[in-house]
Amino acid sequence: NAGVTQTPKFQVLKTGQSMTLQCAQDMNHEYMSWYRQDPGMGLRLIHYSVGAGITDQGEVPNGYNVSRSTTEDFPLRLLSAAPSQTSVYFCASSPQTSGSSYEQYFGPGTRLTVT
Amino acid sequence: GQQVMQIPQYQHVQEGEDFTTYCNSSTTLSNIQWYKQRPGGHPVFLIQLVKSGEVKKQKRLTFQFGEAKKNSSLHITATQTTDVGTYFCAGPSTGGGNKLTFGTGTQLKVEL
Numbered sequence: 037n038a039g040v041t042q043t044p045k046f047q048v049l050k051t052g053q054s055m056t057l058q059c060a061q062d063m064n065h066e067y068m069s070w071y072r073q074d075p076g077m078g079l080r081l082i083h084y085s086v087g088a089g090i091t092d093q094g095e096v097p098n099g100y101n102v103s104r105s106t107t108e109d110f111p112l113r114l115l116s117a118a119p120s121q122t123s124v125y126f127c128a129s130s131p132q133t134s135g136s137s138y139e140q141y142f143g144p145g146t147r148l149t150v151t
Numbered sequence: 152g153q154q155v156m157q158i159p160q161y162q163h164v165q166e167g168e169d170f171t172t173y174c175n176s177s178t179t180l181s182n183i184q185w186y187k188q189r190p191g192g193h194p195v196f197l198i199q200l201v202k203s204g205e206v207k208k209q210k211r212l213t214f215q216f217g218e219a220k221k222n223s224s225l226h227i228t229a230t231q232t233t234d235v236g237t238y239f240c241a242g243p244s245t246g247g248g249n250k251l252t253f254g255t256g257t258q259l260k261v262e263l
Contacts, residue, residue, distance in 0.1 A: 067249040076160065078239060079194070079253040086249075094250070095152075126193055130249050138249060139184065139196035 040143035049117040057112040059127030066132030068110040072123040157254040170227040172257035174240035189236040
C-alpha cells in the first residue's frame with residue numbers, strides 16, 4: 037500500500053493563479069481531510085469529507101474548494117492564490133467512525149509559495 | 152471555540168536529558184492523540200489515550216491523560232538525537248467523528 041500520496045511536493049504560484057493539490061489514499065478510508073501548517077500555529081483543518089459525495093468546512097476554509105467524487109481521491113483547489121496561502125498543506129485519512137476518533141494517516145505534504 | 156495549547160513551544164536539551172511537553176484543552180476530551188513530526192516530514196501517529204488518568208508507555212516515551220480529561224503530557228526519558236522533531240497533541244473537535252483539533256506543538260532539539 038502506498039498509503040496517502042500528495043502531488044506536487046513543491047509549488048510556486050503567482051498571486052491570482054489557481055491550482056489543484058492532489059491527494060489519494062489506497063486504504064479504503066472514508067474520512068479524508070486537508071490541513072495547513074504554519075509556523076507556531078500547528079495544523080489547522082481546511083476541509084474534510086466523511087465519504088464520497090460529502091464534504092464540509094473546517095476551521096479555515098476561505099479561498100479553498102474541495103470535492104470527493106471517489107473514496108480514494110480528495111483534491112484541494114485554490115481558487116485565486118494569495119500570499120497568505122503560502123503554507124505547507126497536508127492531506128490525511130482515517131477510517132470513519134460515528135463516535136470515537138481514529139488515528140489519522142498523513143501524506144508527505146505540499147509546500148506552496150505564493151508570490 | 153475549542154482550543155488546544157501546548158507548552159513549551161520550543162525545547163533544547165542535551166542528549167540524555169529528559170523532556171516533557173504539556174497539552175491543555177479548553178474543553179473536556181473523549182480521547183487524546185499524540186503525533187510526531189520529524190523536520191521536513193509529516194505528522195505520524197504515536198498513541199491514543201481514552202481513559203481518565205490513563206498512562207501508557209512506549210519504550211522511553213510515557214504518555215498521560217489527566218483525571219479531568221482536559222490535559223495530557225508526553226515525557227521522554229534520556230533523549231536521543233532520534234527524538235528530534237515536533238510533538239503535537241490532538242483532541243476530537245466539537246461535532247465529533249474524526250475531526251481533530253491539533254495543539255500548537257512543541258519543537259524538540261537534542262544536542263550532543
